[in-house]
Amino acid sequence: MSNLLALSGVNTHIGHYHILQGVDFAVPQGGLTMLLGRNGAGKTTCLRTIMGLLKASEGRIEFDSANIAGLPTPAVAQLGIGYVPESMGIFAGLTVRENMALAARAGPIDERRLAWLFGLFPALKKFWQLPAGLLSGGQKQMLAIARAMIEPRTLLLVDEPTKGLAPAIIAHMVEAFQELKRTDTTILLVEQNFKFARALGDTVAVMDSGRIVHGGGMRELAEDAALQHKLLGLSLEAHQ
């Protein structure tokens, strides 16, 4: 299987801090890749560097065989890369409809695609004309993901979609991502909830201290408790 995204020797500094210290990993075309790691490992910085929100001081980020390191964020997004940040990035003062309309850059919202997204996240239809700031945390996360998928994307980057959500909502998220996996969109998902990661991941990369310390199939990691403990340690126990 060819790689849609490949990072090689990526270094990122935030101020005086050297966060990413030579990150190497690849996201195969199709399926869902999990990026795991303890708090502060550099997972969010990694996604932000791919999106161009942080500038890589060194290294290559190849998307569809073209180096996108150094491209401004809008240019990265225009390549077909959707991004759901950890904060969700919902425009609270805009209605659910306006949030979605803004993400549909090509023109009016595609009604068939919208109906499909309403099927995944029915709450959005219910709250369509209300300010997004009134939604609950889980509903905001649904809006953030739906917004990123309102147009076909080649790659979707999602940062900790289960953070702070109730178990019932997380179960709903699992179903939604399983449906998204059936599309042509490749997904790179940062997560700390190993149960969630195990249910969805095809491949996995584990980060620690700004480097990739493990890469391979999700099934192998899921079946090796000792490796899980070695790589994920306390964060695994906390989120099982």
Place this chain on the structure above:
Amino acid sequence: MNQATDTLPVARLDKIPLALIPLVALAALSLIPSLPTWVTLTVAGLAMGMMIFIMASGLTLVFGLMDVMNFAHGAFITIGAFVATSVLLPLAAWTRADSLWLNLAAMLLAIVAAMAVAGALGLAFERVIIKPVYGQHLKQILITMGGLIVAEQLILVIWGPDLITLPKPATLRGSFIYGDIAIEKYRVLAVAVGLAVFAAMFLVLNRSRVGLLIRAGVEDSEMVQSLGYRIRRVFIGVFTAGSALAGLGGVMWALYQETVTSAMGMQVMILIFIVIIIGGLGSVGGCFIGSLLVGLVANYVGFLSPKVALGSNILLMVLILLWRPQGLYPVAKR
């Protein structure tokens, strides 16, 4: 009632800040013994508030969207006023004529010229002065204050150091008289122009895609970029439009005062900052209400207790911030 809709959160407009304007007016009515005086002061306050709104509305968007502290905004107000003198003084035959249409045509020419010059200079200012200091507040304050001083000195070089008298057009002088109530004609025009600017901004912000981008950008410009939009282009457009509006405000303010000086922009900046802080950063609606409150309070207090008038707006700001520390309608996440 349908049970399915019972749990729907309802979007409610926060009406309390809107109620402040009639509350302040009614409070003043109980303190001012004469009804005609109260009406005159109220119209004067509303007119003053509208002119402050015209000058401040662009700056609140610049503040909210671009996170830029532009102390040089006052320079565009001054430039607008001086450009108006360069247009209106040679057109004295039109402004002195006893024809409303000729008077308005002269004013329109002055407004177009002032907005064009202020907008063009704003565009150049953003590209040359502001662009290198995005995200650096201290440098923004220093460099924009410097820009304001340089602009003032350039105005002195171009238009000279003397105070310039700019009389109102003939048909806009005097007042409409209704019994004991006198309402200045120019103030009615100022209210109309202020309402037109507010309506135009409201329509652009709420009914157009550019407006949607601006509103989203005020909340989270990084996310707007992540959706594939070049927010910097929106920044430039907003900065240019904000400068042009300052130019329009300069024309209206100059004709209101009937004098033009190189320091007038700096003098009104205090009022403008008060209005923006009261309204909440990035909020055009908040800026509108804040402007009207400042205008009304300045006129009522000026009549009731002239010695307190100087500090009345600062006091108003303090009271509102004690009640709502983020302003009346905060939008920007700062």
